[in-house]
Amino acid sequence: MKNKQKTMPVLEINNLNVEYKTLTDRIVAVKDISLKVGRKEALGIIGESGCGKSTLTYAIVDYLPKNGSRSGEVIFMGENLLEKSPKEMESYRGNRIAMVYQNPYSSLNPSLTIGFQLEEVTMFHQKFSRSKAREAAIETLTDLYMGDAAGIIERYPHQISGGMQQRVCIAMALLCKPDLMILDEPTTALDVTTEAVILDIIGELKEKYNMSLIYISHDIGVVNKVADRIAVMYRGEVVETSSQEAIFNDPLHPYTRALISCMPRAGVVKETVRLNTIPGYVTRRSAAETGCPFVPRCDKKRPGCEDRYGFTERKSGHFTACDRAYAEDVPERPVQIKKKEVKLPDNGPAPEHRTILQLDKIYRYFGPPGKRIRAVDGVDLTLDRNSVLGVVGESGCGKSTIGNTVGGLLRPTSGKIIFDGTDISVSWRKRSPETLREIQLIFQNPGRSLNPSFTLEAIIGRPMKKLLGINSGEERKKRIVDILKKVDLGEEYLYRRPRQLSGGEMQRAAVARAFSISPNLLICDEPTSALDASVQASVLNLLVDLQKESGASYIFISHDLNVINYLSDMIMVMYLGRICEYGEKHEVVGSPCHPYTEALLSAVPDVDPSIKKEAIRLEGSPPDPTIKIKGCPFAGRCHRKVGTVCDTTPPPKVDFSETHFSYCHIKPAKIEKKVMQAGEVMRTQEI
Amino acid sequence: MNIFLLQLKKSPRAIIGLSVLLLWVFIAFAGPSMTTRSYTHMDMEYQMAAPGEGGHTLGTDALGRDVLSRIVYGSRSILTIALMTSLFSSIAGIIIGFTAGYFGGLVDTIFLRIMDILMAIPPLVLAMVILGILGNSTILSLTIIVSIAYTPATARVARGALLTCASNEYVDAARIRGESHFYIMFIEILPNTIGPVLVEITARFAYSIMMIASLGFLGVGLQPPTPDWGMMVIENKSIIRTAPWTVLYPSLSIASLVIAISLFSDFISKVMIHEE
Numbered sequence: 019m020k021n022k023q024k025t026m027p028v029l030e031i032n033n034l035n036v037e038y039k040t041l042t043d044r045i046v047a048v049k050d051i052s053l054k055v056g057r058k059e060a061l062g063i064i065g066e067s068g069c070g071k072s073t074l075t076y077a078i079v080d081y082l083p084k085n086g087s088r089s090g091e092v093i094f095m096g097e098n099l100l101e102k103s104p105k106e107m108e109s110y111r112g113n114r115i116a117m118v119y120q121n122p123y124s125s126l127n128p129s130l131t132i133g134f135q136l137e138e139v140t141m142f143h144q145k146f147s148r149s150k151a152r153e154a155a156i157e158t159l160t161d162l163y164m165g166d167a168a169g170i171i172e173r174y175p176h177q178i179s180g181g182m183q184q185r186v187c188i189a190m191a192l193l194c195k196p197d198l199m200i201l202d203e204p205t206t207a208l209d210v211t212t213e214a215v216i217l218d219i220i221g222e223l224k225e226k227y228n229m230s231l232i233y234i235s236h237d238i239g240v241v242n243k244v245a246d247r248i249a250v251m252y253r254g255e256v257v258e259t260s261s262q263e264a265i266f267n268d269p270l271h272p273y274t275r276a277l278i279s280c281m282p283r284a285g286v287v288k289e290t291v292r293l294n295t296i297p298g299y300v301t302r303r304s305a306a307e308t309g310c311p312f313v314p315r316c317d318k319k320r321p322g323c324e325d326r327y328g329f330t331e332r333k334s335g336h337f338t339a340c341d342r343a344y345a346e347d348v349p350e351r352p353v354q355i356k357k358k359e360v361k362l363p364d365n366g367p368a369p370e371h372r373t374i375l376q377l378d379k380i381y382r383y384f385g386p387p388g389k390r391i392r393a394v395d396g397v398d399l400t401l402d403r404n405s406v407l408g409v410v411g412e413s414g415c416g417k418s419t420i421g422n423t424v425g426g427l428l429r430p431t432s433g434k435i436i437f438d439g440t441d442i443s444v445s446w447r448k449r450s451p452e453t454l455r456e457i458q459l460i461f462q463n464p465g466r467s468l469n470p471s472f473t474l475e476a477i478i479g480r481p482m483k484k485l486l487g488i489n490s491g492e493e494r495k496k497r498i499v500d501i502l503k504k505v506d507l508g509e510e511y512l513y514r515r516p517r518q519l520s521g522g523e524m525q526r527a528a529v530a531r532a533f534s535i536s537p538n539l540l541i542c543d544e545p546t547s548a549l550d551a552s553v554q555a556s557v558l559n560l561l562v563d564l565q566k567e568s569g570a571s572y573i574f575i576s577h578d579l580n581v582i583n584y585l586s587d588m589i590m591v592m593y594l595g596r597i598c599e600y601g602e603k604h605e606v607v608g609s610p611c612h613p614y615t616e617a618l619l620s621a622v623p624d625v626d627p628s629i630k631k632e633a634i635r636l637e638g639s640p641p642d643p644t645i646k647i648k649g650c651p652f653a654g655r656c657h658r659k660v661g662t663v664c665d666t667t668p669p670p671k672v673d674f675s676e677t678h679f680s681y682c683h684i685k686p687a688k689i690e691k692k693v694m695q696a697g698e699v700m701r702t703q704e705i
Numbered sequence: 706m707n708i709f710l711l712q713l714k715k716s717p718r719a720i721i722g723l724s725v726l727l728l729w730v731f732i733a734f735a736g737p738s739m740t741t742r743s744y745t746h747m748d749m750e751y752q753m754a755a756p757g758e759g760g761h762t763l764g765t766d767a768l769g770r771d772v773l774s775r776i777v778y779g780s781r782s783i784l785t786i787a788l789m790t791s792l793f794s795s796i797a798g799i800i801i802g803f804t805a806g807y808f809g810g811l812v813d814t815i816f817l818r819i820m821d822i823l824m825a826i827p828p829l830v831l832a833m834v835i836l837g838i839l840g841n842s843t844i845l846s847l848t849i850i851v852s853i854a855y856t857p858a859t860a861r862v863a864r865g866a867l868l869t870c871a872s873n874e875y876v877d878a879a880r881i882r883g884e885s886h887f888y889i890m891f892i893e894i895l896p897n898t899i900g901p902v903l904v905e906i907t908a909r910f911a912y913s914i915m916m917i918a919s920l921g922f923l924g925v926g927l928q929p930p931t932p933d934w935g936m937m938v939i940e941n942k943s944i945i946r947t948a949p950w951t952v953l954y955p956s957l958s959i960a961s962l963v964i965a966i967s968l969f970s971d972f973i974s975k976v977m978i979h980e981e
Contacts, residue, residue, distance in 0.1 A: 468875055
C-alpha cells in the first residue's frame with residue numbers, strides 16, 4: 019500500500035473539459051486536458067491571459083462559477099474528484115488541496131486578525147483546539163521566515179506589506195500539510211525582489227512538506243524558478259509539456275516558440291534583436307471549433323492544420339500537440355539585427371544642444387507636512403536627444419511621479435525642469451501649447467487612457483486640432499489614417515471605439531495619439547505591463563521603430579528590468595524617491611555598482627533556465643516614505659551595508675565613467691572587485 | 706440602442722412600466738381633445754353621481770364635475786411639471802456636482818456644505834415653505850421650486866459619477882493637451898457618466914410626481930380651478946364614504962404613474978449601470 023502511494027501520481031487529470039454557458043453561446047474554457055503531477059513534483063502552467071489556466075484549477079477543486087460545467091476525470095490520490103458531492107469536496111479544498119491566489123489583499127479578510135484567519139483553517143479541517151491551532155499557525159509562519167510570527171498573528175492584514183500578506187496566504191495553504199498546492203500567479207502583484215524571496219521559499223517548502231505543486235503564471239521566467247515540468251496552455255488546451263530545459267531549449271510547438279522568442283530577456287537588446295511577435299490575440303473558443311487552437315496565429319501552419327489535433331509524445335517525456343511544424347527543422351533563434359556602425363558623437367550637435375531634458379534637484383512631496391510622503395526626493399538628471407532613458411524600480415520608488423512631473427500632471431515641490439532650454443517646472447496649465455505638444459505621455463492601461471465614448475478618429479484627431487491647429491477635417495483624417503497605418507491599424511479602425519479593440523490594439527492607438535503630433539519627448543509609464551507577452555512584443559517593437567524614425571527621446575518607466583534592458587540606452591535605478599544608479603545600459607546591467615541594482619538583477623526571473631545566478635534575498639520591505647531618512651534609503655535592507663555610516667550620512671555620488679555613477683558608501687575600488695555575478699550573466703548572455 | 710431593445714424584450718416589468726407611462730403621455734396629449742366635458746363644468750343634475758351614471762364614466766364630485774375629465778386634464782399639468790423638474794434638477798445637479806467634484810478642495814467643500822444644508826430640510830417642507838410665501842402657485846413656480854428641492858440629491862449623484870470617471874487617464878491625457886476645464890467636464894467626462902445620470906433623471910421623474918401630488922394634497926399646489934390630482938384627493942376627502950370614486954380614481958392615477966415610472970427606472974439602472 020505504501021509503495022503504491024509512492025508511485026501513484028498525486029493528481030491525474032484525464033480528458034478534462036470545462037464549458038461556460040453564456041446567453042448566446044457555449045464557451046470552451048478547458049478542452050480535453052490530460053496531465054499528471056507526481057509526488058513532490060512541481061508542474062508549471064504557462065500561457066497568456068484567457069487561456070484557461072485559472073479555470074483549470076477551479077475545475078480541479080470544483081469551484082467553477084454557476085454557468086460552468088465539467089466532464090472528464092480528475093483523480094486525486096486515486097479518487098475521482100468529479101464524483102464527489104459538494105459536501106465531500108469541503109474535506110479536500112484547503113485541506114488536502116490548498117490554493118494560493120494572485121492578490122493576497124483580497125484573499126485575506128481585512129476585519130479579522132491574521133492569527134484568527136490562520137487558526138480557522140486547522141480548527142475546521144483538523145478539529146484542532148484554538149491553542150493548538152495557534153501553535154500550528156506560529157510554526158508555519160516561522161517556516162516561511164516570518165521573523166516575529168507571534169507578533170504578526172496579532173495584526174490585521176493591512177498592517178503588513180504585500181509580500182508578507184502573500185506569505186500569510188501561503189502559510190494558510192500549508193497549515194493542513196496538503197498533498198497538492200495550487201498557486202495561481204501568487205507573485206504577479208508583488209515587486210520583483212519580494213517575488214524572488216517568495217519563489218525561493220516555495221521551492222524549499224515543497225521539499226520540507228513533501229507536497230506537489232501546480233504553479234500558474236504568464237511569465238516563463240517565474241515558472242522556471244519553481245517548476246520541474248512545464249505545461250504550455252493555449253486557448254484551453256495544453257499544447258506542449260516537457261521538462262523546463264526542453265521547453266526553452268527545444269520547444270516543439272509553434273506557440274511555445276513564439277512565446278519564448280517574444281519575451282525580452284537577458285542579453286536581448288533592441289540594438290541586436292528584434293522581438294518576435296505573434297499576430298492577432300487570444301480569442302474565445304466556441305464549442306463548435308475543432309482542430310489546432312493556434313492555427314489562426316500560426317506562421318508554420320500548413321493546409322489541413324485546421325482539422326488536426328493530436329497530443330503525442332514526440333521525444334521522451336516531451337509531449338506536444340503539433341506534429342507537423344517542426345518535423346525536421348532545427349530550433350530557431352530570434353531574428354538578429356546586424357550591428358550598425360556606431361555613429362561618432364563628434365558629428366552631433368554641440369553639447370549644450372544635445373540635452374533635451376534636464377532635471378535639477380527635483381523634489382515632489384505628497385500629503386500634509388509632518389505626514390508627507392517623499393515620492394521624489396532630490397533627483398538630478400539629464401536626457402540626451404534621440405535617446406531612451408529607462409527608469410526602473412519597485413512600486414513606490416517614485417518613477418511614475420517623475421514621469422508625471424515632467425509630463426506636467428504634477429508640479430514639482432521644488433526644483434527645476436529644463437526642457438529644450440525653457441523652464442517648464444510648472445503644471446500643464448501654465449505650459450505653452452508648443453511644450454504641451456512636444457511632451458507626450460503613454461499610460462499603463464489603454465482602456466483607461468482612451469475615452470470610451472469617442473471613436474479613434476476623435477481620439478487621435480483632437481490633439482491634432484488642439485495642438486497642431488489643423489482645423490480641416492479632411493486633412494486631419496488623412497493624417498490619422500497615416501498614423502494608424504504606422505501602428506499597424508488599418509483605415510477600418512477609424513470609426514471604432516476603444517471597447518471594440520483588444521488590449522494591444524488599444525495601446526497601439528494610444529501610441530498613435532501620442533505620435534500624431536510629432537512629440538520630442540515621450541514619457542511611457544509602464545506601457546506594456548497590462549499586456550500579454552505576445553502583444554507586449556509588438557508594442558515594444560513599435561516603440562523602437564517610431565523612436566528611430568522620429569528621433570524623439572523617451573523616458574520609459576517600468577518595473578520590468580528585462581523590458582528596460584531591451585528598450586533603453588540609459589538606465590536609471592530608483593529606490594524610495596532617489597537615484598541609486600545611473601548609466602548607459604551596458605554599464606548598469608553589465609557591471610552594477612549599487613547593491614540595490616545588484617539585488618534587482620539577481621531577482622529578475624530568467625526565461626532561459628540555464629542562467630544560474632546567485633540569489634540575493636532582500637529581507638523586509640522599503641521603509642515608511644513619510645519618515646525622513648538621514649542616510650541611504652536602502653541601508654535597512656542592504657546586503658552589503660558598510661556600517662553605521664549608511665544610516666547616518668547620505669551616500670556620496672561615485673563616478674565610474676563619464677556617464678555611469680551611483681550613490682553608495684562602498685569604496686569605488688571595492689565595487690570594482692565585486693562586479694557582480696548577475697551582471698556577468700547579463701553580459702555573457704549577449705548574443 | 707439594439708441592446709436596449711433586446712434587454713427590454715426580456716423584461717416584462719419594464720414593458721408594463723413603459724406601456725403605462727406611454728399611455729399616460731398619450732392621455733395628456735390627446736385626452737383633452739377627446740373628452741366631451743369641460744373640467745370646470747358643473748353638472749347640477751348629477752352631483753356625486755356614481756361611475757357610469759348620466760354618461761359620467763368615472764362619476765362626478767360634490768359639485769357635479771366630471772372626474773374623468775379632471776383626471777385627464779390633471780395629467781397634463783402633473784406630467785409637464787414632473788418632466789421639467791427632473792430635467793432642470795438634473796441639469797443644475799450636473800453643473801453643481803461636476804464643478805464641486807472636478808475642482809475639489811475648497812470649492813468642493815463649499816458646494817457640498819450648501820447642499821448639505823439644503824438636504825437637511827425635507828424637500829417637501831422646503832417646497833411648502835417657499836410656495837406658502839409666494840402664495841399663488843403656477844406651473845412655472847412649482848417647476849422651479851421642486852427643481853431646487855431636488856437639486857442637492859442629483860448634485861451628489863453627479864459628483865459621484867464624475868469622481869469615478871475623473872480618475873481615468875483619458876482625463877489626464879486631456880489635461881496635458883491643454884483642454885479647458887469646461888471641455889474636460891462636459892465633453893470628455895459627461896458622456897461616460899450618462900448611465901448614472903439617466904437613472905437619476907428617471908428616478909427623479911417618479912419622485913417629482915409624488916412631490917407635486919403631495920403639494921396639491923397639502924393645498925399649496927396648482928390653484929383651482931386648474932385640476933390637480935393631489936388636490937382632487939383632498940377636496941373630496943369629506944365625501945369619501947358616500948362617493949369613494951372621487952378619491953379612488955385620482956389616487957389610482959398617481960399610483961399607476963409613479964409605479965410605471967419606477968418600473969422603467971429600475972430597468973434603466975439595470976441596463977445602464979450593471980451592463981458591464
